[in-house]
Amino acid sequence: MDTSALNPRAEDPFRKALEKYPENVDILIPVIGRSGVGKSEFINAVLREEYGQGIKSEQLMDVQHTLRRCTVDVRLAELGRTSEGRRVVLVDTPGLIDGLDSRENEGLHVEKVANWFKEVYRTQDSAVLGGIIYLHNLAHDTLHHEDRQSLLILKALCGVKSLCRVVVATTRWDTIKDEASITWKLRDLEEFYGSIIKEGATFVKENRTAREIVAMAVAKYTPGAPLQIQQEMNEKHSSFSKTTVGSFYREPANLKSGFNAIHTLTRRMLASLFG
Numbered sequence: 001m002d003t004s005a006l007n008p009r010a011e012d013p014f015r016k017a018l019e020k021y022p023e024n025v026d027i028l029i030p031v032i033g034r035s036g037v038g039k040s041e042f043i044n045a046v047l048r049e050e051y052g053q054g055i056k057s058e059q060l061m062d063v064q065h066t067l068r069r070c071t072v073d074v075r076l077a078e079l080g081r082t083s084e085g086r087r088v089v090l091v092d093t094p095g096l097i098d099g100l101d102s103r104e105n106e107g108l109h110v111e112k113v114a115n116w117f118k119e120v121y122r123t124q125d126s127a128v129l130g131g132i133i134y135l136h137n138l139a140h141d142t143l144h145h146e147d148r149q150s151l152l153i154l155k156a157l158c159g160v161k162s163l164c165r166v167v168v169a170t171t172r173w174d175t176i177k178d179e180a181s182i183t184w185k186l187r188d189l190e191e192f193y194g195s196i197i198k199e200g201a202t203f204v205k206e207n208r209t210a211r212e213i214v215a216m217a218v219a220k221y222t223p224g225a226p227l228q229i230q231q232e233m234n235e236k237h238s239s240f241s242k243t244t245v246g247s248f249y250r251e252p253a254n255l256k257s258g259f260n261a262i263h264t265l266t267r268r269m270l271a272s273l274f275g
């Protein structure tokens, strides 16, 4: 991949966001969410914006063309390095939940994401974690069980204190022609993600470019604040199954009870909307 200097323009939202980071460092921006939500496509959109349509297909992330998940491993997509040696690296991840997989398989994919966060903790000098982009499919007409479970997994990975690092953005704006429908959907989603927005997560309400969303995540620099999964795996040396998120797969009841709490919240929200 062409790694020529990124050198953002003066008005570029990247410029200010990048300046907060130490020089000569990779800024890692993981893109996470449910399987099929458009994580790989989102990263490809950034790569195309950055390098133009001439980008080679092997430089792009694999995009899912069937109902089954296709991103099964963590994969990195590097943007160019600035003259100060800062480089944004987007991280494509396996879906947190697919809905078609067995619970055991779902757990294995989340474990890969958890292990990646564990690795990042160990490479703090050369690479630092920026914000986390969490994607939601705007084209869905209803909130699914998997959306609630995926949100629980996000919360368990981050922990309450690190939810402020999350940028929630939506995909598939191009498939919805009706402006009013977009407004309604966004309003409902803002309520759905209210519990993390309250903790400082950003919910992107406008149709922003993928690159602008990455800049928002880069701006979420919180040095020296490990995620809950890093505290558990790196600092307490817990195995994945002993972590908060790992316990969802060890004891399915944990995910169910968490899910029930969100379900009650959603019911209350709907009751307040529709009486």
Ligand SMILES: Nc1nc2c(ncn2[C@@H]2O[C@H](COP(=O)(O)OP(=O)(O)O)[C@@H](O)[C@H]2O)c(=O)[nH]1
Binding pocket: 034, 035, 036, 037, 038, 039, 040, 041, 042, 062, 063, 064, 065, 069, 070, 071, 095, 171, 172, 173, 174, 175
């Ligand atoms: N129309 C449209 N299709 C999208 C968008 N984002 C993703 N897709 C399609 O949705 C499918 C799943 O996308 P993918 O990036 O593989 O999802 P991932 O599992 O989250 O990585 C692919 O067929 C994509 O082309 C979008 O914003 N608009």
Ligand SMILES: [Mg+2]
Binding pocket: 039, 040, 041, 062, 063, 064, 070, 071, 092, 093
């Ligand atoms: Mg993918």
